[in-house]
Amino acid sequence: MEIAALGIDVGSTTVKMVAVNRAGALVWDYLEPVAPRVSRQVDDFLAKLGAKIGSLAEIPLVATGYGRNLVQQARQSKTEISCHAHGVFQELGHGGTLIDIGGQDSKVIVIGARGRILDFAMNDKCAAGTGRFLENSAARMQIPVAEMGAVALTATEEFTITSTCTVFAESEIISLLAQGVAVEPILMGLHRALVKRVAAMVRSVGLVPPLLLSGGVVKNPAIRKVIADETGEEVFVPTHPQLMGALGAALFALKLAD
Template sequence: MRGEKFAIGIDVGSTAVKLVLISGDRKVAHFAVEPTDPRISEQASRLIREAREKAGEEVPVVATGYGRKLVREKAREVTEISCHARGAFHFLGREGTLIDIGGQDSKVISVGEGGTVLDFVMNDKCAAGTGKFLENAAVRLRLSVEEMGDIAAGTREEVSISSTCTVFAESEIVSLIAQGTDVPSIVRGLHRALVKRVVAMARTLTVAPPVMLSGGVAKNRGIQQILSEEVGLEVLIPEDPQITGAVGAALFGLDT
């Protein structure tokens, strides 16, 4: 692979670190996804070293995500907003509204020509409306986050979770269980609560179709289904939604 032009994009999120090595023809040559380690710099260095070994020494690194400052090898930092927009456009080739539900925040981005950002809103004050909301509930229900999505997608029964607060929602789950409510209908209700929160935020922008979904939570079938219901539009999802931001970062790397 030596001699070709490459770039590395690394997205250091609160839950996972995603790295992508992209070639000059904008193909993903290598990628890695790991849970975020508290020693971010060391983890990023190791992942970058492995990717560089595959490509050659001089591969530029563009860092994004909350831990981007801790990536020592970076040639440039770009925010997740720009990277997700660019990555989603790369995969889907569409302008529209991109929703990214991350581990600790969620974002809605109006994507323009070529993956430029026309407008955005973020929720970062509260865990409700983020992946954390489901993670928390999963612990209480003794389920894995992956199972949760399939359970939510696999039922039509649903209870309403009225609390919009992650902590109070957990108490609500406890009382629903105590009342003998089915776990799947609680799970679907939780997904609805999360999606409603994100859609309410999206409506503060002009929601232009198509609606696209990226970030780790996009792999969740329950979220996909309920989001489509709530916005009344088809939801497009990139090939591998979790690495969308890292791909966007790598594409910025190819520019330089």
């Protein structure tokens, strides 16, 4: 396996690391929940990769994500906005409006035809437009997060969740369940509530089609469907949506290798 550069995305929920070859293609990746001691966790990541391919000393590493400044091994750090845009542009080969929904924030990034960021907006003050909103709700409803989307899509009706706050939404779920409302319509309403927050951000920057998605949350099929519903746009999702930040970081690292 040829590795020319490495990227690491230290998110609020998971840490993702990828390796790319000289052509910028993703050749290795690893993901696990973020640990409190990020630097040690990165050491473990590098040791795992080193065990496979030998010395990594000369291979440049760029860090991104919420904990990027904790990665002492990185030669450079870049914001997740630049990295997600770079990764998605490389993967999909065109610009557009990228929605990235992460565990604890969400972003909307307008990417130009040549991969340049033209504008962006970020929600980082409220959990209601992020993966945390679904995680909390999933816990309350005792449904695994990974299954939430599929279950929601079986709903034949939808309950409107009026609260846009994660904490109040949880109270609302409890109240609806107590009234005997079925799980599926509540779930669909939760997906809609999350997406409406993100759609407002899209409107604030102005949607430039096509609509691109990244982040772990977009693996959820109901999120993809509701985003398409709310925006009226077909959505394009890279093969590894959760790794786009790390991929972008690796691509920046590749420039350092040159």
